[in-house]
Amino acid sequence: MTISVRVFDTILDERKLKDTVSRNSADFWKPFCKSAGWTFSHERIHSFADLKYLMSRKIKEDVIIFSGHGMEDGFYLSNGDMLNQEAIESILGEIPSKNHGKIIIFSSCYMGKSAGLCQSLKDYFGARTLFAYQHLMADRFCFLFESILLSSIEQAWSKKEAFSLKDFEDFKTNTSFMKNMNEEKVKKHPMLMF
Template identity: 60%
Template sequence: MINGIRVFDTVLDGRNIKDTVSRNAADFWKPFCKSAGWKFSHERVHSLSDLEYFFSKKIKEDIIIFSGHGNENGFYLSNGECFSGEELTKFPNKNHGKIVIFSSCLIGKNKELTEKLKLYFNSQILISYRHLMYDRFCFLNESILLTSMDHFFKKGKSSFTETDFENFQFETEFMKNMNEKYVKLHPMVMT
């Protein structure tokens, strides 16, 4: 059973670098978590030092979502710094074993990067996107995935396996072209 989601949100609008409020995944996840009966917390992160600070604290939620820009090099923060799992000190043991989602474009296209991030977080599962994605389709895919995971855990399963993820991809195959035409592969990947 999912006990909660922690969102680390960074500003997306590169045209207005001084804008520190328009990007807010909390506007979606807070009411969604409330309706699902899950806890929710949200942090704005603008730099690697912000991440390091928040990672040093106990993260009580099972799911960590990073919401912001990404590419094959990593997750980009508001100040332009990139997080790829190498820039910070060791992720604290007290936060190991989470499910980590990068709600960001193209991170899933780089298998070496996703494996490095999974190892850095010592996560059960790391989910990312292999395509360019609009926020609304990230929210749609992630909410369906997390609801599916919650059902598995409520049935007594202790983990969400690669086979379970492949079944999720098969069941949501019809959505792969909602974000972009002529997409051949499901946008989400699991590491």
């Protein structure tokens, strides 16, 4: 079984908050997925309205990557909306069950530091698994970790197995040498699995 990836992109450069087009992680993921033999699609996501609309449609891809700015308290959309506990509880409404069972990756800084938020987001999306970073992360290192992670998931799936916590621990062991490439003196692997 091969991987299929959908990327939801938000803004990149916080100095240009009105710039909603320069961030484009599709520039990495589209050729990477093509070379891996995976299917790929890409959407811009600027607001809660966009998120509600996009999640109301059937998403065929197995993996959804939210690419943008994050903090311990949530994931920022281009217009400043924050995907957080409050938004889940009072603004967004339910995700249709047709989009449950996905692998969700928050390709953003610090969200993994809040296990409660990550677990709430996993439950909200009805995700099979959710991955998030607990450190400051540059895009290029996110791409590196995530491409290896998805390749590891594909390897498990090719054996008709689920990607387990043991598989994730193996992934962390195999990529531990990279943990200080992004930031010095990092003691823990940057990525967490929920």
